[in-house]
Amino acid sequence: xxxxxxxxxxxxxxxxxxxxxxxxxxxxxxxxxxxxxxxxxxxxxxxxxxxxxxxxxxxxxxxxxxxxxxxxxxxxxxxxxxxxxxxxxxxxxxxxxxxxxxxxxxxxxxxxxxxxxxxxxxxxxxxxxxxxxxxxxxxxxxxxxxxxxxxxxxxxxxxxxxxxxxxxxxxxxxxxxxxxxxxxxxxxxxxxxxxxxxxxxxxxxxxxxxxxxxxxxxxxxxxxxxxxxxxxxxxxxxxxxxxxxxxxxxxxxxxxxxxxxxxxxxxxxxxxxxxxxxxxxxxxxxxxxxxxxxxxxxxxxxxxxxxxxxxxxxxxxxxxxxxxxxxxxxxxxxxxxxxxxxxxxxxxxxxxxxxxxxxxxxxxxxxxxxxxxxxxxxxxxxxxxxxxxxxxxxxxxxxxxxxxxxxxxxxxxxxxxxxxxxxxxxxxxxxxxxxxxxxxxxxxxxxxxxxxxxxxxxxxxxxxxxxxxxxxxxxxxxxxxxxxxxxxxxxxxxxxxxxxxxxxxxxxxxxxxxxxxxxxxxxxxxxxxxxxxxxxxxxxxxxxxxxxxxxxxxxxxxxxxxxxxxxxxxxxxxxxxxxxxxxxxxxxxxxxxxxxxxxxxxxxxxxxxxxxxxxxxxxxxxxxxxxxxxxxxxxxxx
Numbered sequence: 001x002x003x004x005x006x007x008x009x010x011x012x013x014x015x016x017x018x019x020x021x022x023x024x025x026x027x028x029x030x031x032x033x034x035x036x037x038x039x040x041x042x043x044x045x046x047x048x049x050x051x052x053x054x055x056x057x058x059x060x061x062x063x064x065x066x067x068x069x070x071x072x073x074x075x076x077x078x079x080x081x082x083x084x085x086x087x088x089x090x091x092x093x094x095x096x097x098x099x100x101x102x103x104x105x106x107x108x109x110x111x112x113x114x115x116x117x118x119x120x121x122x123x124x125x126x127x128x129x130x131x132x133x134x135x136x137x138x139x140x141x142x143x144x145x146x147x148x149x150x151x152x153x154x155x156x157x158x159x160x161x162x163x164x165x166x167x168x169x170x171x172x173x174x175x176x177x178x179x180x181x182x183x184x185x186x187x188x189x190x191x192x193x194x195x196x197x198x199x200x201x202x203x204x205x206x207x208x209x210x211x212x213x214x215x216x217x218x219x220x221x222x223x224x225x226x227x228x229x230x231x232x233x234x235x236x237x238x239x240x241x242x243x244x245x246x247x248x249x250x251x252x253x254x255x256x257x258x259x260x261x262x263x264x265x266x267x268x269x270x271x272x273x274x275x276x277x278x279x280x281x282x283x284x285x286x287x288x289x290x291x292x293x294x295x296x297x298x299x300x301x302x303x304x305x306x307x308x309x310x311x312x313x314x315x316x317x318x319x320x321x322x323x324x325x326x327x328x329x330x331x332x333x334x335x336x337x338x339x340x341x342x343x344x345x346x347x348x349x350x351x352x353x354x355x356x357x358x359x360x361x362x363x364x365x366x367x368x369x370x371x372x373x374x375x376x377x378x379x380x381x382x383x384x385x386x387x388x389x390x391x392x393x394x395x396x397x398x399x400x401x402x403x404x405x406x407x408x409x410x411x412x413x414x415x416x417x418x419x420x421x422x423x424x425x426x427x428x429x430x431x432x433x434x435x436x437x438x439x440x441x442x443x444x445x446x447x448x449x450x451x452x453x454x455x456x457x458x459x460x461x462x463x464x465x466x467x468x469x470x471x472x473x474x475x476x477x478x479x480x481x482x483x484x485x486x487x488x489x490x491x492x493x494x495x496x497x498x499x500x501x502x503x504x505x506x507x508x509x510x511x512x513x514x515x516x517x518x519x520x521x522x523x524x525x526x527x528x529x530x531x532x533x534x535x536x537x538x539x540x541x542x543x544x545x546x547x548x549x550x551x552x553x554x555x556x557x558x559x560x561x562x563x564x565x566x567x568x569x570x571x572x573x574x575x576x577x578x579x580x581x582x583x584x585x586x587x588x589x590x591x592x593x594x595x596x597x598x599x600x601x602x603x604x605x606x607x608x609x610x611x612x613x614x615x616x617x618x619x620x621x622x623x624x625x626x627x628x629x630x631x632x633x634x635x636x637x638x
Contacts, residue, residue, distance in 0.1 A: 030100035038503030042095040047075040048082040057543045060241030062560040068238040073183030096146035102157025103144035111350035124350045133345040140339035155185025172218035179222025187335040250562030257328040258577035267333045355415040371418040383489040413457025509624040526605040600632035
């Protein structure tokens with residue numbers, strides 16, 4: 001049974017109870033998954049602790065400057081929840097659920113839209129949870145399962161949800177979502193601004209005044225809370241420090257530019273990844289769908305236009321970065337334009353499912369559902385991946401059969417094979433065959449195993465129908481088998497996550513540190529931890545001098561660069577605008593107590609956590625491997 005068409009004349013896709021039921025099912029799955037795998041710490045919880053001053057960070061500190069001044073509605077919404085409840089389980093658990101919801105629901109809706117059947121939406125969402133698309137990620141990772149850095153993943157899901165609303169014909173909701181996305185994640189906004197702008201211009205040109213009114217009403221409705229948030233942000237705004245250790249001046253552009261070029265991988269010009277060219281499969285498969293005899297060619301045409309916009313933006317900004325390589329410009333790379341490649345990687349999955357779900361026709365024979373059977377077999381393979389090590393050598397499974405690449409290349413090949421053998425115009429077949437040949441030849445030089453899997457998938461999908469006449473069987477059993485395999489795969493995914501359960505993990509050294517400092521009346525003391533660490537602030541609720549996030553803050557607010565450079569150079573011996581030299585923390589063991597006291601007085605920290613293999617010339621308060629806690633003498637209450 002097909003879902004209703006979208007458009008102005010009828011209620012469209014979202015009026016169907018099965019679509020809403022599917023969305024609710026994935027929300028329930030997200031809650032269950034978080035319960036089974038445990039609540040994980042999340043970055044905006046730390047932001048909220050600083051925004052609300054629950055953790056008293058010095059006002060001039062770059063981390064405090066960042067969280068209070070950056071335009072991020074996600075961080076401030078978390079701060080609002082913290083104001084109501086200080087439970088980290090509630091706050092981080094809710095964020096974990098949101099990350100899973102925004103990883104699955106937009107893909108479910110997009111696949112349901114492309115195929116007009118919700119069962120394929122569920123299958124596409126399962127492929128996301130299998131992380132089939134992960135090998136295609138840009139420098140910014142795609143991690144559907146909850147982890148510490150969730151803001152970018154939730155922003156990606158919001159962007160794809162807005163794209164779905166526009167593709168489905170819900171102009172008012174789509175344009176409202178476009179405005180709200182500015183607060184949720186500015187970096188995801190540019191391709192949607194171009195895409196929606198072109199739609200709006202065409203609507204004006206075609207005198208579609210009903211759609212224009214819907215767009216304007218939705219956009220201004222979404223703009224109201226964004227303007228309100230901007231006003232609230234001005235109330236929380238923290239000016240640049242005029243005095244104290246953190247009031248450092250210097251060559252902002254020089255430090256920011258050098259750090260970006262040397263150490264900021266997320267903003268580096270993408271190199272040709274052996275798998276990156278496979279992202280082109282999204283556009284090619286969408287083109288095939290446009291060329292085929294579809295009931296909704298405009299949907300696939302709009303999708304193809306969006307993919308072209310994303311690709312063009314990435315290419316343009318990569319060229320601009322090459323031109324300004326000697327002096328990187330914040331407006332060119334500060335918003336991480338290369339993360340937009342992840343849009344293509346995620347969109348690839350519902351498009352592949354749509355291609356495999358389309359029946360093969362022609363030659364005077366009844367429609368053939370062999371593509372669906374191929375999809376079913378691949379899902380069964382995904383569910384069985386964890387058990388392959390029971391019967392096959394572990395090295396073989398870990399390197400070849402148990403990887404996301406195995407599923408990715410099989411699915412890509414199957415989709416191209418299905419597109420080629422389906423009844424379609426001759427030029428569509430030529431496009432599909434040419435794309436497959438190009439991919440196989442390219443992979444033959446850089447990823448031979450991927451080429452083999454892609455050829456295998458294409459061959460399986462292109463099996464002549466006379467060899468496997470499953471039409472009668474499909475009509476009776478295929479839907480039930482797809483549902484059964486889908487449920488099996490979902491249970492397999494939950495079991496894998498439960499096997500690695502961690503519930504708000506707190507290390508023994510963190511527990512011992514908090515207890516000891518509380519006994520000494522130092523509940524607000526700043527901790528100095530190795531700069532590569534993360535999570536201390538949330539786990540201990542103590543201000544932290546610097547961690548993994550601190551140096552990256554200049555990538556969002558370049559004016560913080562001089563202070564960040566001074567902090568890392570004086571305390572850690574790492575000059576952020578130069579290549580790293582020597583072992584980390586090499587100056588710590590030789591630093592005298594007087595030198596530690598001088599640094600502690602200047603920067604405000606009174607306790608140091610050092611790896612046990614790097615002993616310090618300071619009084620040791622406790623040792624719980626892998627760290628030992630030291631006190632900086634003469635700095636009470638810091």
